[in-house]
Amino acid sequence: MRKATSDPRQVAEIVAIQALSFVAGDMSLLGRFLAETGIGPDTLRASASDPQFLAGVLDFVLRDEATVKAFAVSSKLEPRTISAAREALGEPQWERDVP
Numbered sequence: 489m490r491k492a493t494s495d496p497r498q499v500a501e502i503v504a505i506q507a508l509s510f511v512a513g514d515m516s517l518l519g520r521f522l523a524e525t526g527i528g529p530d531t532l533r534a535s536a537s538d539p540q541f542l543a544g545v546l547d548f549v550l551r552d553e554a555t556v557k558a559f560a561v562s563s564k565l566e567p568r569t570i571s572a573a574r575e576a577l578g579e580p581q582w583e584r585d586v587p
Contacts, residue, residue: 500576504542507549510559521548546574
C-alpha cells in the first residue's frame, strides 16, 4: 500500500498524470493534444516525467470547459482541484539575489 502524500507538487503531478491518461484515452482529445504540443505518440510516455510537460497537459485540459468537466467527472476531482494542481506546477519562484 502506498503512503499518502501531502506535498502539493507531488499531488499536482499525480493529477496531471491522471489528466494525461484521460487525454490519451480519448482519440479526439489525444489527436488535438499531440497536434498542439508537436510531440509524437512515441515520446508521450517519456515526457510524462517532465513537470513542465505535465503543466502543459493541465493547461490543455483547463483550456476547454467541457474537457475540464469531463476530466473532473472521470477523475472524481473538483475543477478547482485541477486548477490548483496547475498552479502548483507553475514556474518555481526564485528569490532575487541581493548584492
